[in-house]
Amino acid sequence: MSSKTQFYCRQPKCIELTQDYEEITTFPKPTGDCRASLYSGNGKYFAYTQPSEVVVVKASEDASEEVRIPTPEVFDLHFSPKGTYLCFWCKPVLLNKESGVWSKNVKIFNISTKKVVSEWSNKIQGGWKPQFTQDEKLFAKNVDNREIHFYDVTNSSNLEEINLSQPKFKYKPADSKDSFQNFQLSPGLNASIAIFYPEKSGKPATVVIYNVPNFNQPTSKKNFFKAERCQLKWNSIGTALLALASTDHDTTNKSYYGETNLYLLGIAGSYDSRIDLKKQGPIHDITWSPSAREFAVIYGYMPAETAFFDARGNLIHSLPMSPKNTILYSPHARFVLVAGFGNLQGTVDVYDRQNKFAKVSTFEASNTSVCEWSPCGRFILTATTSPRLRVDNGCKIWHASGKLIYIKEYNELYSVGWRPQGVEEFPPLKGLENAPEPHQSAKEYVERKRANSSSSESKPSGAYRPPHARNSANNTRTNLYQKELAASLGGSASASGTGRTKTVPGAAPQTAQPVESKSAAKNRKKREAKKQSQGDDVKATPSPSSSSSEVNTTKNSSAAQPSASKVDGTSEGGSVLGGIASLEEKKIRSLLKKLRAIEVLKMKQANGDELEDTQISKIQKEDDIRKELSNLGWTD
Numbered sequence: 001m002s003s004k005t006q007f008y009c010r011q012p013k014c015i016e017l018t019q020d021y022e023e024i025t026t027f028p029k030p031t032g033d034c035r036a037s038l039y040s041g042n043g044k045y046f047a048y049t050q051p052s053e054v055v056v057v058k059a060s061e062d063a064s065e066e067v068r069i070p071t072p073e074v075f076d077l078h079f080s081p082k083g084t085y086l087c088f089w090c091k092p093v094l095l096n097k098e099s100g101v102w103s104k105n106v107k108i109f110n111i112s113t114k115k116v117v118s119e120w121s122n123k124i125q126g127g128w129k130p131q132f133t134q135d136e137k138l139f140a141k142n143v144d145n146r147e148i149h150f151y152d153v154t155n156s157s158n159l160e161e162i163n164l165s166q167p168k169f170k171y172k173p174a175d176s177k178d179s180f181q182n183f184q185l186s187p188g189l190n191a192s193i194a195i196f197y198p199e200k201s202g203k204p205a206t207v208v209i210y211n212v213p214n215f216n217q218p219t220s221k222k223n224f225f226k227a228e229r230c231q232l233k234w235n236s237i238g239t240a241l242l243a244l245a246s247t248d249h250d251t252t253n254k255s256y257y258g259e260t261n262l263y264l265l266g267i268a269g270s271y272d273s274r275i276d277l278k279k280q281g282p283i284h285d286i287t288w289s290p291s292a293r294e295f296a297v298i299y300g301y302m303p304a305e306t307a308f309f310d311a312r313g314n315l316i317h318s319l320p321m322s323p324k325n326t327i328l329y330s331p332h333a334r335f336v337l338v339a340g341f342g343n344l345q346g347t348v349d350v351y352d353r354q355n356k357f358a359k360v361s362t363f364e365a366s367n368t369s370v371c372e373w374s375p376c377g378r379f380i381l382t383a384t385t386s387p388r389l390r391v392d393n394g395c396k397i398w399h400a401s402g403k404l405i406y407i408k409e410y411n412e413l414y415s416v417g418w419r420p421q422g423v424e425e426f427p428p429l430k431g432l433e434n435a436p437e438p439h440q441s442a443k444e445y446v447e448r449k450r451a452n453s454s455s456s457e458s459k460p461s462g463a464y465r466p467p468h469a470r471n472s473a474n475n476t477r478t479n480l481y482q483k484e485l486a487a488s489l490g491g492s493a494s495a496s497g498t499g500r501t502k503t504v505p506g507a508a509p510q511t512a513q514p515v516e517s518k519s520a521a522k523n524r525k526k527r528e529a530k531k532q533s534q535g536d537d538v539k540a541t542p543s544p545s546s547s548s549s550e551v552n553t554t555k556n557s558s559a560a561q562p563s564a565s566k567v568d569g570t571s572e573g574g575s576v577l578g579g580i581a582s583l584e585e586k587k588i589r590s591l592l593k594k595l596r597a598i599e600v601l602k603m604k605q606a607n608g609d610e611l612e613d614t615q616i617s618k619i620q621k622e623d624d625i626r627k628e629l630s631n632l633g634w635t636d
Contacts, residue, residue, distance in 0.1 A: 021406055021439055027063040028055065035075055040083030043420040045111065047086055049074045054088060056111060059419055067114050071107065076125060080132040080139075081187075085153070086111055087130055092123045106130075108139070108153075108162075117153065118162040127182065133191040134238075138168070138212070140193070145179040147172050148193070150213065169213040171195075181229070185212075188238030192219070192267050196230040196243070205230065207243045209267055220269040226259050235292040240311055241265045242286055242295060262286065262297065264313045273313050279305045284325035289353075290423070291333045298327050298338070302612040306338055317357055322349075323610055329353075330377040331423045335360065335400055335432075337380065341368045343613045348380070350400055352432075360432065361402030367392060375421035377429060379405075383416045396442075399435035404446060406439040584632050591629050598622050 030050055037048035039059060045066060047056045054069040054077070073091035080087070090105040104119040106128055120141075122128045130139045132153075141149045141164075149167035171193070173180065178197060186192040190211065197206040205227035209220040220241075227245035234241050243263040260283040262275040277283070279300035288295045294316060296308050306319040306327065323344050328337040336357075339348040346366035352358045365371070369388040372381045383395035394409035395416045438446075601615050611619075 021408070021441075024063050028057060028065045030055065036077045037415065038077040038079060039417065039420050040079040040086075041081050041420055042083050042422070044083045045079070045086075046419075047077055047079075049077065049088075054086070054109075056086065067111060069109055076128070078129045080136050081134050082136050084111060084136055085109065085117070085132070085139075089122070089125055089128045092121065116161070118151070118164065120164055131183075131185045133185060133212070134187050134189065138191070140183070140185055141167075142183070145181065146176075148183060148195075169215075171210070171215045173197075182232065184232040184234065184241075186234045186238030186241075186267070187236060190238070192238060194232045194234070194241050194243075194265075196227075196232060198228055198230070199225060205245065207232070207241075207263065207265060209241065209265060209269075211267070218269075219267050220265045220272055222263055222265055222272045224261065224263060224274070226261060233286065233288065235288045235295070235311070236290055237292045239267055239292065241267075242288070244283060244286055246283075258282070260299075271312060275309065275313050277305070277307070285327050287327050287329060289329050289333045290331060296327050296329075296336065298324055302344075303610070319351070319357065323347075323612070324349075326371060328371065328373060330373045330400075331375055331426075332377045332428050334377060334429050335373075337371070337373065339365070339368070339371060341365075341371065343616050345610070348382075348398075348402075350380075350402065360400060363398060363402040363404070365396065365398075370395075370416055372418055374418055375423070376426040377423075378433070381416065381418060383413060385416065386412045386414055400432055401435050403435040404438060404442045405436060407441045407445045588629060588632050588634050591625050591632075591634075594618075594625055595622070595629075598625075 030048060032051045035049045037046070039046050043059055045056055046059045046063075047054060049055075052070065052072045054071055054074050056066045056069070058064050058066050069086075071088065071090060074088045075091060076089040078087040078089075079085070086109045088107055088109070090103075090107070092105045093103040095101045095103055102121045102123055104121050106120050106122045107116050108118040108130060109115070110117050127142060130141050132139045137152065137154050138150050139153055141151065143149055148171040149164075150169040150171075151162050151164070152168045153162065178200075180195050181198050183193055183195040186194070192209055192211055194207060194209050197208075199205045204223040204225050207222045207230065208218040210218050222243065224245060226247050228247045229245070231244040231246075232241060233244070241264070243265065244260060245263065246258055246260045248258045262277070262283055263273065264275055265272045275297070277297065277299050281299060281301035281304070284298040284304055286295065286297050292311070294308055294310050296306065298304050298306050300321075302323045303321040304324050305321055306324060308316040308318070310316055319338065322338075322340070324338050324340045324347075325344060326337075326339045326341050328339075329335070330337070334352070334354055336351045336353050337348060338351065340346065346364055346368050347362065348365050348371075349362050350360040352360050365382040367384045367389055368382045369385045370381070370383040373379070374381065378400055380398045380400060381395060382398065384392050386393055390412075392409075393411065393413040394407065395413065396404060397406040398404055598619055598621075601611060601619055605611055605619070
């Protein structure tokens with residue numbers, strides 16, 4: 001395999017896999033901090049930033065230097081499709097405060113002629129990238145979300161600089177008051193452009209598609225509501241578009257994810273439809289097949305549904321529901337990777353698309369923040385990067401059969417990626433070959449993992465006990481419920497079985513004398529008034545705990561005692577027992593209830609049960625809850 005992998009720690013490195021994973025020594029190493037690095041789409045060039053310049057090298061065997069561009073404070077890079085132009089966004093500088101003139105911080109650099117062909121000012125980094133057509137004859141520039149200007153760059157080698165005041169084509173909304181949010185040029189020889197207008201003043205959101213440069217009549221148009229944002233994703237040949245519309249808030253209050261809907265549009269206008277997803281919940285991921293004949297969607301509350309649709313939006317196949325949120329086709333569209341990253345456990349499943357979705361392998365890649373297929377379609381790269389995670393940074397390379405063949409650990413790893421190469425350089429797979437011999441790093445890692453697993457299995461297993469209750473001198477089996485019960489009854493139930501009572505600091509003192517409720521007081525006054533009106537000689541003075549009917553103090557003397565079955569502090573007659581709970585005590589009870597729920601979830605996790613995102617989030621809050629309990633004066 002001749003694919004290169006670029007590892008970006010604090011400084012970029014290029015590694016050739018055919019050289020036993022050794023660093024390419026001829027690569028010109030940076031001398032200062034690097035903010036961004038990037039391969040061109042065709043894998044011809046590799047560029048990285050330095051504090052005062054941008055360095056471009058040839059992505060060849062010797063990784064020789066191509067050009068150094070003296071431009072300070074570059075924060076982002078972008079290549080044109082064929083790698084002819086390198087675009088970069090620099091830190092904007094206010095040149096004149098009175099006139100509000102800013103520096104020209106967006107630049108387009110022609111690598112072959114080694115000169116800047118265009119530059120302009122764009123203070124906001126989001127959406128700054130100029131978009132090129134696939135043949136690199138035109139590039140499109142956003143003008144204040146009111147217009148899109150197209151510039152001809154075919155003669156850029158003969159020009160000192162492109163005149164931005166004279167675009168070749170312009171797109172303007174039909175209504176001059178409208179403003180679009182984003183747009184996306186299609187790949188393919190005949191360029192189309194998709195433009196998204198969000199909802200405004202009761203008007204629905206809209207996605208329109210035009211053939212460039214015919215902007216008089218759209219070739220396709222779709223109106224829909226519930227769309228504050230929209231992700232536009234073309235297939236590889238630019239004949240169909242997926243529009244993923246989303247809102248921040250769910251109007252039905254069923255989910256904090258907001259609402260998402262998926263729409264499919266064709267450039268010929270022959271079809272446009274909303275994709276019918278049978279399970280409720282958010283859309284986690286969408287992707288086109290490299291063949292452009294189908295797409296896949298992961299959606300719904302966990303465990304999620306993974307479904308495959310043809311280019312017309314008809315359902316082809318569904319995988320069994322599982323906690324997944326990432327889906328990737330291999331470059332030849334032979335295999336499909338379905339995984340659960342982020343807050344999920346990191347399980348990766350590989351399916352053979354050309355063999356009725358038969359499962360090829362399953363492996364665990366926990367804490368993964370980067371996942372990519374190799375250009376040859378035989379290997380999978382997973383990595384844990386900073387700042388997503390500050391610990392266990394490193395990368396792993398797996399064979400599609402699920403076998404780990406290489407691992408490299410770093411103190412801080414910021415990005416990692418394969419060198420792009422065309423699928424035509426690799427023959428299609430008739431079948432998956434056997435995995436190559438693992439690198440020594442992978443063998444050592446697997447051996448360590450096996451040893452750790454064996455040692456953990458040799459330890460005696462038992463019921464789950466929280467960390468604070470382990471290795472304690474008092475081995476009495478207790479639980480949070482017993483402790484909470486003891487506190488709520490002022491020590492009438494012992495949490496440890498030793499007879500000692502437990503009190504809550506800051507809580508109201510608990511007494512055996514019950515407190516008279518409002519209803520009991522009202523009934524008592526009614527009875528006294530009635531007896532006075534009848535002229536009774538004996539004035540009855542009921543006890544404060546008397547109920548709504550006459551109380552025989554001899555027979556019902558036990559009514560003044562707290563009921564052990566009422567742990568909430570109220571009797572059946574409505575009287576409050578043991579004193580009125582303070583705000584601190586109520587808060588402590590609520591927090592203890594959450595801890596009991598976390599204990600149950602931990603037991604499920606220890607038994608190997610799969611947990612949902614919200615359940616994992618609850619477990620992660622255990623330390624915060626215990627800290628809050630400690631601040632309230634609660635001790636175990």
